[in-house]
Amino acid sequence: MTTVAQNTPGKQSNARAVAPTTDTELESFLAAAQAAASPLAALRPAERAKLLDAVADALDSAADQLVPVAQRETRLAEGRLRGELKRTTFQLRLFGELLRDGGYLDARIDHADADWPMGAPRPDLRRVLAPLGPVVVFAASNFPFAFSAAGGDTASALAAGSPVLLKAHSGHPQLSLLTAEVVTSALAAEGAPEGTFALITGTAAGAAALRDPRIKAGAFTGSIPGGRALFDIASSRPEPIPFFGELGSNNPVFVTEAAADDRSMEIAEGFIGSFTLGAGQFCTKPGTLFVPAGSRLVDALRNAALPPAAPLLNDRIQSGYAEVLQELQANHRVTVLAQGSDPLADPPSPTLLLTTAADMLAEPHALQAECFGPTAVVVAYDDESQLPQIAETFEGQLTATIHGTDSCNVAGLIEILARKAGRVLWNQWSTGVSVTYAQQHGGPYPATTAAGSTSVGTAAIERFLRPIAYQGFPQHLLPESLREENPLGVPRLVDGRREG
């Protein structure tokens, strides 16, 4: 791939474009990925863990080269980017830990049982998860490390043993190239099969890869229209494949009357910090805050100091943000609660809008649309008993949050929010998404196209695996994880009982 001058007329972008992947290049990447699939799958989990560690080490070592490029292309601050890179390499190593443990294989052994009460003897059956094969990952714009070339989808797919074609995001092309060079060099030095990872660029190449029969799954983080278009491609193939898209979310927050009474300043500050974090460009940004009408919390929000204007990631996001904000402000159900001096400028100062519960019930779709940038809508409700009904109007969400007190009667609201969202929070803010064993970053459509999966946390590996059962096999022909003596020492379910 060659760096080319960007010829778009008008304002110079902060990101120098790279030439799109040609058909010939794509074909060679696909062929290499397919060739890599079996040898990569054949590596012991602990061997793949070494690959992930090597990539993490190489990225850490390259921090001083990577971060300045990221700063230039994304306008994000150095501290934020260094923190994000740390998270990214931690994530790779955490998947390495998961591989060394082996529990992710979900290995199961049923010994033959002539008296199995089903009515017929049970054969010897052994089941283990195996990689799907090559996958295409579409990187996000807003996390140039953690959800991009070497981000969560890449880490979980490689951990599973699936080669990755990484469709670079056009928002940080040079960083993507540089990251990919670090990744491929580290993989090669550690002896990974050639074709384990490749970067592709350009919308057409991404769609072509997703259509290719050698690709067995897609993963994506981005907008609802973009993600849905790719989901439709994946689903309408002659051989449909799973598509793990994280699309959009409003992330509503419900403040009870008691909490608004008790902690109005704390909640106002926390909310403002959360919806303006990263200039409001988090998929987990709280877009709506439900507060008691006439409460001190409304005043606290009205009078709070909003953070200064901060640049958005790129021109396209800036213009999209201004458009959605103007549309929201033009809605007769909405007034401005608090706003900096330049809400529509580049960079934009933050905006808090105000509406009522009745208005949101009247027009939920328009008032719950995701606004990617530093704007949120405060909804004044008359009575806490309105909250369940309003909560039901939301589509699928990544997160939903309640700020309450221990004595609040919120069981019904929690039940609704748990039906709507992948993660429900109590007295915390949704923006941060910790990489852990129990994390769930997902949710019903349109938050994602695959509510049964997560894109953050160790369970993300499950997306790129499928089960295979071996029936009646002699020991020497079984995968190691299923052999009687358990040479890999993985935890297993043996005749229905957990071992190890």
Next chain:
Amino acid sequence: MTTVAQNTPGKQSNARAVAPTTDTELESFLAAAQAAASPLAALRPAERAKLLDAVADALDSAADQLVPVAQRETRLAEGRLRGELKRTTFQLRLFGELLRDGGYLDARIDHADADWPMGAPRPDLRRVLAPLGPVVVFAASNFPFAFSAAGGDTASALAAGSPVLLKAHSGHPQLSLLTAEVVTSALAAEGAPEGTFALITGTAAGAAALRDPRIKAGAFTGSIPGGRALFDIASSRPEPIPFFGELGSNNPVFVTEAAADDRSMEIAEGFIGSFTLGAGQFCTKPGTLFVPAGSRLVDALRNAALPPAAPLLNDRIQSGYAEVLQELQANHRVTVLAQGSDPLADPPSPTLLLTTAADMLAEPHALQAECFGPTAVVVAYDDESQLPQIAETFEGQLTATIHGTDSCNVAGLIEILARKAGRVLWNQWSTGVSVTYAQQHGGPYPATTAAGSTSVGTAAIERFLRPIAYQGFPQHLLPESLREENPLGVPRLVDGRREG
């Protein structure tokens, strides 16, 4: 629903049709299913286990009413049907056992950790699987108990806590009605929420249910065209939903030279028994047998006594079978190896066709099509080294089998077959699908539309669950499975370590 006389001209069917579900009826079933979703999900797993046990007991008690109706509608023998009913009630109880164990919840607890090495403190995060909500299950024709009204999909969905709308198969409408009455009565008597289970009839009602926003997943066992059409409906909804379709499979069997030498009579007998089991109407019927050209196994198959003609399930399957068989016989690459006296009659006597490896390589798609009924294709190969190349020509399969000896060099072939199929067998026959912990009944498309899942075995419950994480919650507002004291005693992953 009312039983109506079937007015189709021509031969009287063995199954009296029932009136299709009306729009009004469907609406009431959907509303009831939605109303049942939360209370059903709120039951403790062990409470749902009682519901499954009650259904199993009621079905066992009704065996003498159910089996004669099944015999009349499906032309299957009483012994087979009684065995299938036993399997069906065993399956329900096995899911009950799974619920009482609680491991299926995949409960995970990460305690807050200020020193979490990601670069930011880890919040308290707790994750558990919860039901998807109401699902629609499309019953199969060929297993009127085990894959029908109270079959595997119903059992796993109810176990998960998802209400079921069961689209009856038109091949056994009276049995479906009767089974549904037994199921709904047992559920009601045990105190299940009203709307937990309902039977619907008619293609239009099934499709309408699948399109309804209250339905959150579909499951299906049947043909490739039928399953793909429903998958497309599920995927193209405004809110796409997962569709777990088991469509079709050829289930190829590869006999090595050494095995053909050693065990020609045994393999010939086993194969004939397997491909004619249930008159060849198993989705796991071995449709293709690869044998060494000129081996004793070819002679053994040519000279073997084929079983007598047996009736197919219904007229539609009979005419479809005759059509596919005629097409296969007309292919110039195919000759008849062995055949009863009335291969195209009703009932049809079994047929074994013969072709060569070179011919199958020349025209894999035509010669690998599923033929639902007592026909299989024997493929004579010149050299074992041809097998990997031929194996690569197969699409996704439910099963693939090798008959070999311990000294055969088959690692490469196993690797290919494990990529193609959900279950790989060694020196056994694929027809039987044991209900166990380690069973995998699935496979890449077109075997299924969801290669990551199984429709038989305890792991089938995972299809109807999705993860929810709770962040920062006080104990009393958490689901019981995630509370610190573990009142349900479920196994959990705590701070990355398995407990219980």
